[in-house]
Amino acid sequence: MELIKILEDITQKLGPSGFEGYEAADAIAAYFKPYCELTTDALGSVVARMGSGSPTILLDAHMDEIGVITTKVEDDGCIRIGRVGGLDPRVLPGSRVTIHAVQDGKRHDITGVVGALPPHLLSAEDREKNYKLEDLFVDAGLPADEVRRLVPVGSLVSVSGKTVTLKGNRVASKVLDDRAAVAVLIRTAEILSAQKFNGTVVFCAAAQEEVGGFGAMTAAYGINPDWAVAFDLSFATHGKEAADGLYPLDTLTIAHGSHLHPLLTKKLEDAAKPLHIKTAKEFAADWTGTDADDIQTAHNGIPVALLGVPGLYMHTPVEVVSLDALEDAARLLAEFVRVSSVEQEGWLTKWDD
Amino acid sequence: MGRLITKLISSVNETENTELLKKLLEARGVSGDEGEIRKLIREEAEKRGAKVEFDALGNVIASKEKEGKKRVLLDAHMDEVGFLITGATGDGCLKYQPVGGIDTRVLVGRRVLVGKEKLPGVIGITPIHLASESEMETPLKHKDLAIDIGASDKAGAESDCAPGSTAVFDSPPELFGQNMLVSRALDDRVGCYTLLRILELDLPVSLFCVFAVQEETGLRGAQTAAHRIRPDIGLAFEGTTANDIGDVKHEKMVCECGKGVAISFMDRVSISNPRLRAALIETAEANGIPHQMRRGTAGGNDAGAIQRAASAVPTCTLSVPVRYIHGANGVCCLADIDAQAELAAQYLMKNE
Numbered sequence: 001m002e003l004i005k006i007l008e009d010i011t012q013k014l015g016p017s018g019f020e021g022y023e024a025a026d027a028i029a030a031y032f033k034p035y036c037e038l039t040t041d042a043l044g045s046v047v048a049r050m051g052s053g054s055p056t057i058l059l060d061a062h063m064d065e066i067g068v069i070t071t072k073v074e075d076d077g078c079i080r081i082g083r084v085g086g087l088d089p090r091v092l093p094g095s096r097v098t099i100h101a102v103q104d105g106k107r108h109d110i111t112g113v114v115g116a117l118p119p120h121l122l123s124a125e126d127r128e129k130n131y132k133l134e135d136l137f138v139d140a141g142l143p144a145d146e147v148r149r150l151v152p153v154g155s156l157v158s159v160s161g162k163t164v165t166l167k168g169n170r171v172a173s174k175v176l177d178d179r180a181a182v183a184v185l186i187r188t189a190e191i192l193s194a195q196k197f198n199g200t201v202v203f204c205a206a207a208q209e210e211v212g213g214f215g216a217m218t219a220a221y222g223i224n225p226d227w228a229v230a231f232d233l234s235f236a237t238h239g240k241e242a243a244d245g246l247y248p249l250d251t252l253t254i255a256h257g258s259h260l261h262p263l264l265t266k267k268l269e270d271a272a273k274p275l276h277i278k279t280a281k282e283f284a285a286d287w288t289g290t291d292a293d294d295i296q297t298a299h300n301g302i303p304v305a306l307l308g309v310p311g312l313y314m315h316t317p318v319e320v321v322s323l324d325a326l327e328d329a330a331r332l333l334a335e336f337v338r339v340s341s342v343e344q345e346g347w348l349t350k351w352d353d
Numbered sequence: 354m355g356r357l358i359t360k361l362i363s364s365v366n367e368t369e370n371t372e373l374l375k376k377l378l379e380a381r382g383v384s385g386d387e388g389e390i391r392k393l394i395r396e397e398a399e400k401r402g403a404k405v406e407f408d409a410l411g412n413v414i415a416s417k418e419k420e421g422k423k424r425v426l427l428d429a430h431m432d433e434v435g436f437l438i439t440g441a442t443g444d445g446c447l448k449y450q451p452v453g454g455i456d457t458r459v460l461v462g463r464r465v466l467v468g469k470e471k472l473p474g475v476i477g478i479t480p481i482h483l484a485s486e487s488e489m490e491t492p493l494k495h496k497d498l499a500i501d502i503g504a505s506d507k508a509g510a511e512s513d514c515a516p517g518s519t520a521v522f523d524s525p526p527e528l529f530g531q532n533m534l535v536s537r538a539l540d541d542r543v544g545c546y547t548l549l550r551i552l553e554l555d556l557p558v559s560l561f562c563v564f565a566v567q568e569e570t571g572l573r574g575a576q577t578a579a580h581r582i583r584p585d586i587g588l589a590f591e592g593t594t595a596n597d598i599g600d601v602k603h604e605k606m607v608c609e610c611g612k613g614v615a616i617s618f619m620d621r622v623s624i625s626n627p628r629l630r631a632a633l634i635e636t637a638e639a640n641g642i643p644h645q646m647r648r649g650t651a652g653g654n655d656a657g658a659i660q661r662a663a664s665a666v667p668t669c670t671l672s673v674p675v676r677y678i679h680g681a682n683g684v685c686c687l688a689d690i691d692a693q694a695e696l697a698a699q700y701l702m703k704n705e
Contacts, residue, residue: 078598088481090489094459094680096524096535111529113682115599119456120651130458130492137599139676139684141530164464164473166503167513172464172475235483238444240505312501313477316462320475320501
């Protein structure tokens with residue numbers, strides 16, 4: 001299935017950290033279903049298995065998204081908001097949103113707009129400052145009593161950010177972090193379903209990455225893989241050369257650093273070569289800020305590598321990635337599974353350096 | 354806040370009207386590049402039996418003249434705020450100048466449509482993970498922002514989107530809440546909509562509806578159109594700022610959504626003619642038309658240009674209150690649009 005079709009669908013399915021089950025988890029599971037055996041763990045991570053026996057290889061991407069949640073309704077009907085994960089309040093003023101209210105098990109999707117005091121009502125000093133989250137509110141176009149009736153405090157709010165295709169086979173959308181990677185895992189499952197490999201591949205669409213990697217931590221424990229690749233967005237530049245931790249959109253990044261297993265990392269880099277896929281080295285001396293940190297220390301320790309696809313404007317409703325890079329990532333992961341699955345037992349614990 | 358029971362305006366088919374308002378809100382028309390909205394308004398005005406002319410600036414003048422009757426100029430501007438593309442950076446991002454007053458704080462993370470082809474583009478920023486403290490705290494300047502259409506170099510970007518073309522917010526109209534509407538360009542397509550509804554009526558005046566260009570860049574169109582028409586009375590139909598939500602003190606609200614058409618006594622560029630204003634208030638009261646005073650003196654609109662055309666014209670402004678004006682997502686109440694049209698219709702009906 002075309003990646004863009006998967007993206008257009010799963011980026012629009014709501015699933016902030018801790019609320020992945022609202023829409024995202026089921027939508028994602030449905031795409032894995034033709035190829036995999038599915039389970040869901042207690043934190044809500046979707047685990048999709050293909051094949052049987054040893055080795056067990058985990059491919060992980062997180063499915064949760066940053067989000068907005070209602071905290072209070074003022075007497076004029078404006079709704080105060082809080083954040084789930086590393087939401088950037090700079091993207092909110094003037095945006096169109098959907099309030100996802102649930103009452104007695106029934107869902108109401110209510111359109112709203114994020115408002116703030118207009119510039120001419122701000123002091124000269126405040127006019128030179130960005131709005132903070134506490135300055136903002138959602139306007140549902142309803143009087144306070146109606147808002148209080150329809151929207152319980154704690155309702156999720158999503159910012160509108162439909163998927164659009166830009167020039168150069170790039171795509172702009174909300175929640176490409178990390179649904180773009182989830183879409184790649186789905187595509188990888190499709191490729192692997194028609195290829196031979198040893199053992200078991202487990203695809204994990206992990207919960208709660210944006211609040212601390214908790215989904216990957218518990219999923220990795222449950223799966224107990226022999227090795228794993230975490231896959232998340234890295235930071236992109238518009239330029240054609242990597243610089244200062246930013247990478248061109250059409251390159252894949254493979255991270256090097258203390259938490260990442262050197263032999264496994266090399267295996268991933270080597271797998272790219274025969275496919276003529278461009279990769280660049282990313283560096284993370286300690287914390288990678290991804291699921292890799294949490295997978296590494298599950299059980300007795302799990303060798304983990306970190307693959308990235310560069311994205312622009314992360315944590316905005318207009319994140320941008322290259323569809324070519326995503327397709328490359330799927331081909332790379334499938335090849336990596338094929339070549340690493342035939343390695344002899346113990347290949348990652350030799351430490352003969 | 355139910356739908357206004359209109360006397361004159363209710364004669365018009367409601368579904369058709371909502372469709373017309375939607376079409377008006379979807380058409381592009383950044384100041385100086387009003388082609389698409391001009392074409393639509395010309396067709397709609399002709400359908401309503403008006404004589405339609407264009408002038409040298411690009412104004413649409415739709416008239417129903419009646420010999421010996423009072424010459425009344427109704428003005429709504431068809432231009433909207435947006436972006437003038439000035440070129441591309443080396444890595445293919447489009448640079449722009451804002452057309453009209455746009456606060457950069459409402460631009461981050463928005464989608465836009467560039468040029469006549471409506472090429473999709475986005476306005477991004479340095480991610481929160483990498484942004485410095487000052488980037489998080491201080492609003493960016495327009496010169497620091499850019500529109501990304503996915504081009505990878507300057508030549509590619511400029512061949513897809515020639516410098517000099519314009520961009521609008523990608524933010525289509527949607528009904529929501531209690532009788533509310535969210536869209537880009539409510540300022541001033543609501544006024545254009547009102548003028549087209551007025552053109553459906555047979556009024557005892559010599560009527561000149563001006564769909565003006567370039568209000569947002571200095572009230573240019575209305576100035577020359579008023580000079581050409583030399584009316585006896587001028588009324589501007591606007592969308593104006595409503596600050597009525599978000600824990601705002603009543604005296605700072607200017608006007609409120611759902612409380613009716615806002616009648617101006619003055620703004621930064623003109624003082625309404627007191628007798629005309631009084632007659633409008635009297636008409637509203639006599640006909641039970643929801644109305645409020647526009648309780649602010651900031652801002653300015655075409656009434657200022659019309660008032661000082663030729664040897665002066667009595668003017669007043671009737672506005673629909675719009676929240677979050679000049680951003681991607683303005684919000685107004687449908688009943689206020691009806692009240693704007695109804696007040697104009699009732700006033701003109703008895704104004705022989």
